[in-house]
Amino acid sequence: MSLTDTVGDLNVVLTALAFTGGCLAAGYRYGLFSGRKPLLARLQDANNDLAEKGRLIADLEGQVRQPISNQVSQCAPDIPPESVQVWLREIATADATLATQRGKLPILLVANLKGGVAKTMVAANLAAYFARRNNYPATQALSNKRVLLIDLDYQGSLSRMTLSAMGAIGPLNPRSHADALLRADVSDDEAFALRVSGSSALPNLSFFPATYGFDDFETREQFAWLTNSSPDDVRFRLLKRLRSPAFENNFDLVIIDTGPRLTLGSVNALVAATHLIIPTASDTRSIEAVALFLRRVSTMKRGQLGGANPVRLCPHLQVLGVLPTLTGGIAAQVALQEDAAAKLKTVVGADADLRALIAPGQLLLSAELPRSQPMQKAAESTIPYLETGAIRRTINEIGAEIEKRM
Ligand SMILES: Nc1ncnc2c1ncn2[C@@H]1O[C@H](COP(=O)(O)OP(=O)(O)OP(=O)(O)O)[C@@H](O)[C@H]1O
Ligand SMILES: [Mg+2]
Numbered sequence: 001m002s003l004t005d006t007v008g009d010l011n012v013v014l015t016a017l018a019f020t021g022g023c024l025a026a027g028y029r030y031g032l033f034s035g036r037k038p039l040l041a042r043l044q045d046a047n048n049d050l051a052e053k054g055r056l057i058a059d060l061e062g063q064v065r066q067p068i069s070n071q072v073s074q075c076a077p078d079i080p081p082e083s084v085q086v087w088l089r090e091i092a093t094a095d096a097t098l099a100t101q102r103g104k105l106p107i108l109l110v111a112n113l114k115g116g117v118a119k120t121m122v123a124a125n126l127a128a129y130f131a132r133r134n135n136y137p138a139t140q141a142l143s144n145k146r147v148l149l150i151d152l153d154y155q156g157s158l159s160r161m162t163l164s165a166m167g168a169i170g171p172l173n174p175r176s177h178a179d180a181l182l183r184a185d186v187s188d189d190e191a192f193a194l195r196v197s198g199s200s201a202l203p204n205l206s207f208f209p210a211t212y213g214f215d216d217f218e219t220r221e222q223f224a225w226l227t228n229s230s231p232d233d234v235r236f237r238l239l240k241r242l243r244s245p246a247f248e249n250n251f252d253l254v255i256i257d258t259g260p261r262l263t264l265g266s267v268n269a270l271v272a273a274t275h276l277i278i279p280t281a282s283d284t285r286s287i288e289a290v291a292l293f294l295r296r297v298s299t300m301k302r303g304q305l306g307g308a309n310p311v312r313l314c315p316h317l318q319v320l321g322v323l324p325t326l327t328g329g330i331a332a333q334v335a336l337q338e339d340a341a342a343k344l345k346t347v348v349g350a351d352a353d354l355r356a357l358i359a360p361g362q363l364l365l366s367a368e369l370p371r372s373q374p375m376q377k378a379a380e381s382t383i384p385y386l387e388t389g390a391i392r393r394t395i396n397e398i399g400a401e402i403e404k405r406m
Contacts, residue, residue: 084296086226087235087267088303088311095236099271100315103243106406107254108320109273112280113296114289115260118325118369120158121379122279122398123149123257128165128385129392129399130253131204144204145252148195151210152178152269153259154218159209165383166199166207178208179217182237182268184230188244201386206251210265218264235313238268262296270300270314275406279325279369280344282337287344290322291354298353319358320405323398324368365405367397 091099110123127149151158163172173194180186180194195206224230241247242254256273258266270276278293280286300313322344327337341364349360375391378384384391 084262084299087262087300087313091235091311091313092233095233096312098236098239098243099312102316103239103248103274105242105248105251105254106275107242107256107273108275108277108402108406109256109258109269109317110277110279111256111258111266111269111293112278112290113260113262113293114280114286117281117286118279119260120153120161120257121375121384122277122323122325122369123255124158124161124165124379124383125385125391125395126399126402127162127205127255128202128383129395130255131202132385133396133399146204146206146250148206148208148247148251148254150178150181150208150254150256150269152214152256152265154210154212154214155259156209156211158257159207159211161379161383162205162207163196163209164381165201165386166196166205167201172196172209176208177214178210178265179214181208181241182217182221182234182265184232184237188241188246191241192246192250202383214265215263222264234264235267235271239272242272267313270297270317273314273317275318275320277320277323277402279323281326282324282340284340284343287340287347290344291347291351294319294348294354294357295351298357301357302353320402321358321365322363323365326371327368328370365398365401367401369394369398 108126110119110126112119127147130145131147132144149158149162151162176194176196180191183191186194195208197206199205221230221234225234247254254272256269258269276297278290280290297314297317297319301315301317303312324337324341328334345360345363348354348358348363372391372394374388375384375394378387378391385395
């Protein structure tokens with residue numbers, strides 16, 4: 001027998017032992033061998049007694065499920081904010097100083113680490129609301145703003161909606177993408193010139209779209225930064241760009257949509273933003289995700305816990321509130337949504353760091369975005385705000401409340 005065969009056999013034996021050990025450990029853990037007799041033996045004894053068999057199976061199921069469900073319910077609130085850690089490297093003094101100064105341009109970030117909660121729907125409609133509200137009688141008292149809308153999600157759903165709403169603007173300059181805002185080798189004036197604008201439907205709106213390819217850019221830039229081969233601190237590129245005269249003097253408001261991930265784009269958005277709005281569906285999972293996101297925002301705002309020199313990435317970011325989305329439905333669904341909202345208030349109220357971000361009483365906006373088929377249908381080909389008066393009324397309420405909080 002060769003040495004390789006012997007090692008191979010040994011491996012088989014060790015694997016079998018480990019497997020048996022694992023099974024025994026799991027068996028003990030779940031009480032299979034507890035009591036007078038192992039549970040499995042009792043199950044065999046109860047062969048012809050169906051009632052006893054049912055009780056034993058229910059007992060076994062209960063013992064297995066209990067620890068799992070405990071783990072699941074504890075899981076989300078206790079997850080430490082590891083995914084922030086990679087972004088919490090020390091900041092060069094000049095960038096740290098810049099982060100502590102306020103710019104004059106309000107930058108509204110629409111974000112949440114949970115996917116599919118209508119972030120993009122909210123961002124697009126708010127951009128249309130702020131850029132066009134003067135055109136509608138209900139909001140006549142307010143004036144239009146010069147709005148810059150930025151898509152920082154490579155999925156590009158905001159881009160499809162916005163570009164078609166902006167109408168016949170011809171083929172895009174291939175360089176007119178959000179990465180132009182984050183490139184160290186593009187000047188501020190060049191970046192400004194690359195914006196998509198000039199739509200007759202939305203004359204006050206400028207836009208930077210994103211497509212697949214943006215994720216490639218993000219990965220490359222993050223890697224270069226982590227390996228110290230970046231010419232600058234990649235986390236501050238958007239902040240610097242939006243603080244430049246080319247942008248500060250030509251816009252009144254910036255709105256940013258991000259994907260449900262803490263990528264380079266999202267971190268730049270959190271660093272640059274002055275205000276944060278968090279759309280969320282009102283179910284338990286989504287509510288847990290909001291709490292998790294708020295914890296990460298808190299860490300980025302306050303700096304790393306216990307660090308001698310805390311890295312404050314977004315000291316001025318103001319959490320405006322949580323916007324309930326996809327609401328409505330039958331009474332039972334509405335009741336569940338109300339329960340989830342109450343649970344979120346309790347979670348935030350019980351955590352000093354989260355309370356410091358926003359008071360539990362202020363947490364939820366009173367306006368909401370109901371689930372609406374016409375809105376979903378309209379979003380296939382345009383920004384729904386441009387489509388019907390009913391949609392505009394819904395968005396006007398959300399926009400007005402956000403504006404009041406800003
Ligand atoms: N008020 C609404 N009524 C009905 N459908 C909606 C509404 N808002 C959004 N949707 C639909 O729900 C889906 C998710 O919306 P949206 O893309 O805005 O979410 P998201 O949070 O941006 O998702 P992602 O995390 O993938 O970026 C889309 O199909 C959208 O058309
Ligand atoms: Mg989206």
